[in-house]
Amino acid sequence: MQQEIHQPVTFTNIFYENSDESADQISSLVSFPHQTCLPFSPVRRTSVSAESIIPSNLTRYDKVVIPKTESQTNFIREALAEIFLFKDLDKDQLHDVVAAMKECPVTSGTRVIKQGDDGDYFYLVQSGRLECHIRKDGHSKQVAVYGSKSSFGEVALMYNSPRSATITATEDTILFALDRTTFRRLLVNNMAHKRITYETFLTNIPFFQSLSVGERRKIADALEPRTFDDQDIVIAQGDAGDYFYLIVSGKAEVTNSINKTSGNTTLEEGQYFGECALIKDVPRTATVIARGQLNCAVLPRQGFQRLLGPLFDSMDGRQQYV
Numbered sequence: 001m002q003q004e005i006h007q008p009v010t011f012t013n014i015f016y017e018n019s020d021e022s023a024d025q026i027s028s029l030v031s032f033p034h035q036t037c038l039p040f041s042p043v044r045r046t047s048v049s050a051e052s053i054i055p056s057n058l059t060r061y062d063k064v065v066i067p068k069t070e071s072q073t074n075f076i077r078e079a080l081a082e083i084f085l086f087k088d089l090d091k092d093q094l095h096d097v098v099a100a101m102k103e104c105p106v107t108s109g110t111r112v113i114k115q116g117d118d119g120d121y122f123y124l125v126q127s128g129r130l131e132c133h134i135r136k137d138g139h140s141k142q143v144a145v146y147g148s149k150s151s152f153g154e155v156a157l158m159y160n161s162p163r164s165a166t167i168t169a170t171e172d173t174i175l176f177a178l179d180r181t182t183f184r185r186l187l188v189n190n191m192a193h194k195r196i197t198y199e200t201f202l203t204n205i206p207f208f209q210s211l212s213v214g215e216r217r218k219i220a221d222a223l224e225p226r227t228f229d230d231q232d233i234v235i236a237q238g239d240a241g242d243y244f245y246l247i248v249s250g251k252a253e254v255t256n257s258i259n260k261t262s263g264n265t266t267l268e269e270g271q272y273f274g275e276c277a278l279i280k281d282v283p284r285t286a287t288v289i290a291r292g293q294l295n296c297a298v299l300p301r302q303g304f305q306r307l308l309g310p311l312f313d314s315m316d317g318r319q320q321y322v
């Protein structure tokens with residue numbers, strides 16, 4: 001019996017394999033193929049042949065909003081938090097994903113996805129059981145079993161490829177389905193959009209201007225968004241250092257309870273903090289608190305050391321706060 005999986009390995013592998021691709025390759029992810037009707041479809045669609053989403057027209061779309069109960073919303077939020085695919089989405093984007101998900105009950109025996117078809121929905125399992133089979137050289141092999149909080153159907157939507165497997169409910173099952181357009185707008189374009197947004201952002205910060213385009217691109221790909229509300233403690237003095245922070249918008253106040261003579265410092269858009277503990281491998285040397293809503297781009301410790309460590313070493317500690 002296969003183990004239940006929450007995140008198909010396939011996407012994770014493809015995502016990382018593609019993580020070094022050029023901007024041209026990334027933008028090739030954002031055109032649509034033609035699509036035919038499928039045996040199972042939560043809201044039958046006609047055609048996607050006219051669809052074209054590129055970063056420049058991201059603002060022209062109708063948001064899909066499907067009413068749901070509080071417990072459905074909570075379930076989807078909790079499930080998405082465990083799925084790698086959604087980890088780079090900010091609060092607003094996650095809100096849009098949750099709003100667009102549609103509940104789809106299917107009876108045991110329903111074929112939800114057929115290998116070779118075009119993709120129209122991404123699925124999250126609320127309850128029930130499904131089996132995933134891949135047919136190759138005339139033989140069908142079971143490769144996965146999905147249960148509550150599992151997800152599937154992302155590959156065809158991400159890469160405009162045919163469905164890579166057949167997925168059939170083996171119990172009465174409740175799914176949440178996310179339509180292709182919303183999926184691509186929020187997830188695929190997010191990859192291209194994220195790179196462009198962060199590359200532009202980095203180019204405008206003097207500190208990063210000495211880097212090559214390629215170096216800035218690698219940093220842009222590794223950055224992750226983090227949003228903090230007013231008064232949130234972003235970094236607590238004494239904690240272990242895990243992230244480097246760049247302020248995309250908003251303000252943060254740095255306080256050092258040991259060295260009070262240095263007073264508080266307010267950091268703004270384009271400034272950074274959190275580098276000291278990562279460079280010196282020491283606990284956080286100050287506390288950083290959000291003043292109003294604070295949007296940051298963060299680099300995890302490993303990425304920071306690989307991509308920015310040498311740069312900071314050569315700067316001899318120009319800005320050392322936390």
Ligand SMILES: Nc1ncnc2c1ncn2[C@@H]1O[C@@H]2COP(=O)(O)O[C@H]2[C@H]1O
Nearest residue numbers: 008143144152153154155156163164165
């Ligand atoms: N080897 C596998 N292990 C787990 N899930 C898979 C495997 N191959 C395909 N899938 C899932 O099955 C889905 C079939 O539709 P997609 O190709 O859109 O996305 C696919 C993945 O979500």
